[in-house]
Amino acid sequence: MELIFDGVEEALRLIFSGDGYVYEVLFTSLYVSGVATLIALAIGFGLASLIALRLAPGKTLAVSAFNVGMALPPVTVGLIVSILLWRSGPLGELNLLYTRTAIIIAQAVIATPVVTALSIAAIQSVNPRLRLQIAALGASRWQSGVMLFREARVSLLAASMAGFGAAISEVGATMVVGGNIKGSTRTLTSATVLEVQKGNFDTGIAFSMILLVVIFFVVGGITFVQQRRPAS
Amino acid sequence: MSLLSLRDVSVAHGGREVLRVDALDVNGGEVLAVLGPNGAGKSTLVQVLALLQKPASGEVRFAGEPVRGNTLAYRRRVAVVFQEPLLLDASVKSNVGAGLAFRGVAGDERRRRVHEWLDRFGVAHLAKRSGRMLSGGEAQRVSLARAFVLEPEVLFLDEPFSALDAPTRHALIDDLSAMLSDTAIATVFVTHDRAEALRLGDRIAVLMGGRVRQVGTPAEVFGSPVDEEVAQFVGAETIVAGRVQSVDEGVAVVNVAGHAVEGGGEAMAVGDEVLVCLRPEDVVLGAVHEGVIPTSARNHLPARVTRIVPSGPFLRVEVDAGFPLVALITKQSREDLGIEPGADVIATFKASAVHLIRKRGG
Amino acid sequence: MRLAIALAVAAPLLLLAGCGDSKDQLLLGTTTSVQDPGLLDELVAAFEDEYDYDVKPIVQGSGQILELARQGEFDVIFTHSPADEQKLLDDGLAMDRTPVMQNYFEAVGPSSDPAGVRDADSMADAFARIGEAEASFLSRGDGSGTHKRELAIWEEAGIDPSGQSWYRESSSGQGQTLVFANDAESYTIVDNSTFDSFVAEVDLQELYRDTEKPNVYSVIRLNGGELDDVNTAAGDAWYEFLTSVEGQQLIAGYGREDFGTPLFEPLLAQ
Numbered sequence: 001m002e003l004i005f006d007g008v009e010e011a012l013r014l015i016f017s018g019d020g021y022v023y024e025v026l027f028t029s030l031y032v033s034g035v036a037t038l039i040a041l042a043i044g045f046g047l048a049s050l051i052a053l054r055l056a057p058g059k060t061l062a063v064s065a066f067n068v069g070m071a072l073p074p075v076t077v078g079l080i081v082s083i084l085l086w087r088s089g090p091l092g093e094l095n096l097l098y099t100r101t102a103i104i105i106a107q108a109v110i111a112t113p114v115v116t117a118l119s120i121a122a123i124q125s126v127n128p129r130l131r132l133q134i135a136a137l138g139a140s141r142w143q144s145g146v147m148l149f150r151e152a153r154v155s156l157l158a159a160s161m162a163g164f165g166a167a168i169s170e171v172g173a174t175m176v177v178g179g180n181i182k183g184s185t186r187t188l189t190s191a192t193v194l195e196v197q198k199g200n201f202d203t204g205i206a207f208s209m210i211l212l213v214v215i216f217f218v219v220g221g222i223t224f225v226q227q228r229r230p231a232s
Numbered sequence: 233m234s235l236l237s238l239r240d241v242s243v244a245h246g247g248r249e250v251l252r253v254d255a256l257d258v259n260g261g262e263v264l265a266v267l268g269p270n271g272a273g274k275s276t277l278v279q280v281l282a283l284l285q286k287p288a289s290g291e292v293r294f295a296g297e298p299v300r301g302n303t304l305a306y307r308r309r310v311a312v313v314f315q316e317p318l319l320l321d322a323s324v325k326s327n328v329g330a331g332l333a334f335r336g337v338a339g340d341e342r343r344r345r346v347h348e349w350l351d352r353f354g355v356a357h358l359a360k361r362s363g364r365m366l367s368g369g370e371a372q373r374v375s376l377a378r379a380f381v382l383e384p385e386v387l388f389l390d391e392p393f394s395a396l397d398a399p400t401r402h403a404l405i406d407d408l409s410a411m412l413s414d415t416a417i418a419t420v421f422v423t424h425d426r427a428e429a430l431r432l433g434d435r436i437a438v439l440m441g442g443r444v445r446q447v448g449t450p451a452e453v454f455g456s457p458v459d460e461e462v463a464q465f466v467g468a469e470t471i472v473a474g475r476v477q478s479v480d481e482g483v484a485v486v487n488v489a490g491h492a493v494e495g496g497g498e499a500m501a502v503g504d505e506v507l508v509c510l511r512p513e514d515v516v517l518g519a520v521h522e523g524v525i526p527t528s529a530r531n532h533l534p535a536r537v538t539r540i541v542p543s544g545p546f547l548r549v550e551v552d553a554g555f556p557l558v559a560l561i562t563k564q565s566r567e568d569l570g571i572e573p574g575a576d577v578i579a580t581f582k583a584s585a586v587h588l589i590r591k592r593g594g
Numbered sequence: 595m596r597l598a599i600a601l602a603v604a605a606p607l608l609l610l611a612g613c614g615d616s617k618d619q620l621l622l623g624t625t626t627s628v629q630d631p632g633l634l635d636e637l638v639a640a641f642e643d644e645y646d647y648d649v650k651p652i653v654q655g656s657g658q659i660l661e662l663a664r665q666g667e668f669d670v671i672f673t674h675s676p677a678d679e680q681k682l683l684d685d686g687l688a689m690d691r692t693p694v695m696q697n698y699f700e701a702v703g704p705s706s707d708p709a710g711v712r713d714a715d716s717m718a719d720a721f722a723r724i725g726e727a728e729a730s731f732l733s734r735g736d737g738s739g740t741h742k743r744e745l746a747i748w749e750e751a752g753i754d755p756s757g758q759s760w761y762r763e764s765s766s767g768q769g770q771t772l773v774f775a776n777d778a779e780s781y782t783i784v785d786n787s788t789f790d791s792f793v794a795e796v797d798l799q800e801l802y803r804d805t806e807k808p809n810v811y812s813v814i815r816l817n818g819g820e821l822d823d824v825n826t827a828a829g830d831a832w833y834e835f836l837t838s839v840e841g842q843q844l845i846a847g848y849g850r851e852d853f854g855t856p857l858f859e860p861l862l863a864q
Contacts, residue, residue, distance in 0.1 A: 087823035088665045098650045129318055132284055136312035137331040140304055151321050179652040182635060198630050199769030199792065
C-alpha cells in the first residue's frame with residue numbers, strides 16, 4: 001500500500017521536475033497509440049460499414065471473426081509482427097523492427113478488431129427503419145453512410161475509446177516489436193515493465209499513474225464531447 | 233395518364249409472395265387512400281412505390297417512364313412519412329432540412345423553406361429542440377414538415393397517425409387535410425382506419441392479403457364492396473346469405489331466412505346465392521305503433537331488439553328480423569322510440585342501400 | 595465508404611513512408627545486466643556522440659539475443675554467455691569474440707545467514723550449504739545468463755534443487771528478483787554490478803563472491819559473409835568504441851559517482 005503512495009509521489013516528482021525522459025516516454029505513448037488508433041478507426045469504420053450494411057451472406061461469420069479478434073493475444077500479435085519485420089523476414093527490407101512504426105503496426109492490428117466489432121454493433125444498433133427514412137429523404141449512398149455514422153456517433157466514439165484504450169495500455173506486443181529503446185520506442189507501459197523488472201516498483205507505479213491520467217483525460221474528453229447536446 | 237403506376241409488381245419475402253399488384257395508378261393531384269388490415273402488405277406497397285425496396289418483378293412507372301437503375305433521382309422527387317416519426321438525432325431544424333441538404337439546397341433558401349414548413353405545421357417554436365425530445369404529436373408534425381418541405385411530386389404517408397392518441401390524431405388529420413388540398417400533391421395515404429381513408433381519400437384502394445382487391449371512390453368501395461372479405465373489412469356490418477327470388481327493373485328480391493329483402497340487383501339472376509350487405513347507418517328503426525313511415529324505402533321488417541352497444545356518439549342496435557340486422561341510431565332516437573332490449577321495432581332500409589354480392593362458387 | 599477505404603489503405607503507407615531515419619542504424623543485442631545498473635545508457639550516449647550511428651539497443655535474455663544473432667537480426671552483440679558465444683564462433687556465424695569487461699557473481703542472502711554461506715570456500719560450497727540447510731533460495735528461473743550460471747553451480751555442488759520446497763523461481767528480471775528475495779529473506783545469486791547498484795534498497799548482504807569464475811562480457815562481431823543482413827561496419831564501430839581507451843575508461847569509472855564503487859572491471863590493457 002505504501003508503495004502506491006510512494007508511486008504517486010514519484011509520479012508527481014517525475015512530472016514536475018521537468019524530467020525530459022518522462023515527457024519523451026509520454027509523447028511516444030501518445031504518438032504511437034494515437035496514430036495506431038487512427039489507423040484502426042479508418043480500417044475499422046470502413047470494414048464495419050461494409051459488413052453491417054452490405055455483406056449479406058457471411059455476415060455472421062465476419063462478425064464472429066472480429067469478435068474473436070478482439071481477444072487476440074497481444075503477445076502473439078507482437079511475435080507475428082516481429083517475425084514479419086525481422087531483417088531475415090519478408091518485410092525486413094523496410095527496416096521497421098524496433099521503431100515506433102513497428103509499434104504502431106502492432107497496436108493497430110490489436111485495436112482494429114476492437115474498433116471493427118464495436119462499430120458493427122454500433123451501426124447495427126441504429127433503428128433499421130431509420131435507414132429506410134434516410135434513404136426516403138433522398139440520401140445518396142454516401143450521404144446515407146454519413147447520416148448513419150452520425151446517428152451511431154455515441155457508440156462509435158465508445159468504439160474509438162475502446163480502440164485507443166487497447167492500444168495505449170498494450171505492452172506485450174509493444175515491447176517485442178519496439179524493443180523498449182530509450183528515447184524512441186519506450187512507452188508508458190514498457191517503461192513500467194522495465195522499472196518493475198529492475199525492482200523499482202515506485203517508479204513503475206509512477207509511470208502507471210501517468211498512464212492512468214492520460215487515459216482519464218483522453219477518454220474523459222471524448223466522453224464530454226459525446227454527452228453534449230446535439231448542436232443546434 | 234396517371235402520374236405513378238405499378239405494373240405486374242411482385243414482392244416476395246423468404247420465398248413467400250407478400251405483395252402482388254397487377255396494376256395500380258396514382259393520378260396527379262389526387263389522394264389515393266390505401267385501406268387494408270394489418271399484415272395486408274401496405275408498408276411493402278409504400279416501399280415499392282417509393283422504390284425503397286425493389287420488387288422481384290414488375291415495374292414502377294413515373295410520369296409514363298419506367299424507373300430503372302439508380303433510384304436516387306426518383307427518390308428525390310418523392311417523400312415518405314412513416315408511422316414512427318423516425319427523427320434523426322439532431323435538432324428539429326436539421327431534421328427538416330436534411331432532405332434539402334441531401335439535394336444540395338443550402339443557405340438562406342434552405343432556412344427559409346424549413347422555417348416556412350415548421351410554421352405551417354405549427355412547430356416553428358421547436359426548431360432548436362432535439363428531435364429526440366419531442367412528444368409523439370410534435371414529432372409526427374416535424375416528420376410531415378420534413379416531407380412537405382421537399383415539395384415532392386408524390387407524397388407517401390404510411391399510417392402516419394396510428395401511433396398517436398385520438399385528440400392529437402384528429403388535430404393533425406385536420407391540418408394534413410388542409411395541407412393536401414392547398415398543395416395538391418399527389419398522395420398515397422396508407423391506413424387501416426376506414427374513417428381516415430374516408431376523410432382524406434379521393435379514391436380508395438383496398439389492399440388485403442397482398443392484393444389490391446378494389447379501387448374506387450369511397451362511395452364505390454363502401455357502397456359496393458367487391459366481395460365478402462372487402463365488405464367485412466370496409467364495414468357493411470350486416471352480411472347475411474340469401475337466394476334471389478325475382479329480379480325486376482334492377483331490383484332483386486332476395487329471400488333471407490324466409491323474409492323478402494329488396495336490393496340493387498343488376499347482373500343478378502333468379503336462383504343466385506348472394507350475400508346481402510347492409511351498412512348499419514343505412515338502417516332506420518321505427519316504433520311499431522307508428523306503423524310504416526311513408527318513405528321511398530322498400531324494405532320494412534318487423535324486428536325485436538336483442539342488444540344495444542354504444543359505438544362512439546352512436547348506439548349500435550342489434551335486432552332480430554328473422555335474421556340478424558344491425559342499425560346505428562342516436563341516443564336521442566333511442567329515447568324517442570323507447571328502444572330497449574326486447575322491444576319490437578320496424579327496421580326500414582332502402583333497396584339501394586342493400587348491396588348484393590354473388591357468392592363465390594354459388 | 596470509398597473514402598474510408600482509401601484512408602484505410604493510405605494511412606499506413608504514408609506512415610511507413612514518413613519514417614526513414616537519416617542516420618545509419620546500429621542494432622545492438624545485449625542483456626539486462628548491462629542495462630539495469632545503467633551502464634548501457636552511458637555507453638550508448640558516449641558512442642552516439644562520437645560515431646554517426648543511431649543505436650538501437652535490444653535488451654533481452656542472453657538466450658534470446660544469441661538466437662536472434664544467429665539470424666542476423668543484430669549488427670553486433672554484447673553478452674555474457676561464453677559457452678553459447680563459442681558455439682556462434684564454431685558455427686562460423688561470428689568473426690571474433692573479445693572480452694571487454696567483467697564482474698562477479700555473488701551469493702547474497704539475509705544477514706542472519708542461516709546456512710553459513712559466509713564461511714564457504716567456493717561458490718559450489720556456498721550452494722551446497724544452502725541445499726543442506728534447506729534454506730530458502732530464489733532463482734531467476736528465466737533462462738538468463740545468471741540463471742544458467744546458477745544451474746551450473748548447483749550441478750557442481752551435486753544438488754538438484756528443482757522441486758525442492760525451499761527452492762523457488764521468480765521468472766523475473768534481476769532487480770525484481772532481488773526485491774522478492776529481500777521480502778522472503780531468501781538467498782539468491784546476482785552479479786555484483788547489479789547488486790552494488792541496488793544495495794541501498796535491500797537488506798540482503800553479499801555473503802560470498804565468486805572470484806574464481808568471473809562473469810565475462812564480450813563483444814561478438816558477426817560474420818557478414820554468412821549473415822547478409824548484418825551491417826558489419828556498424829558492428830566494427832561498436833567494437834572499436836568498447837575496446838578503445840575511452841570506452842574502457844568509461845567502463846572502469848562507471849558507478850563511482852552514483853554508487854560509490856565501480857561496477858565493472860575493464861579487461862583490456864590501457
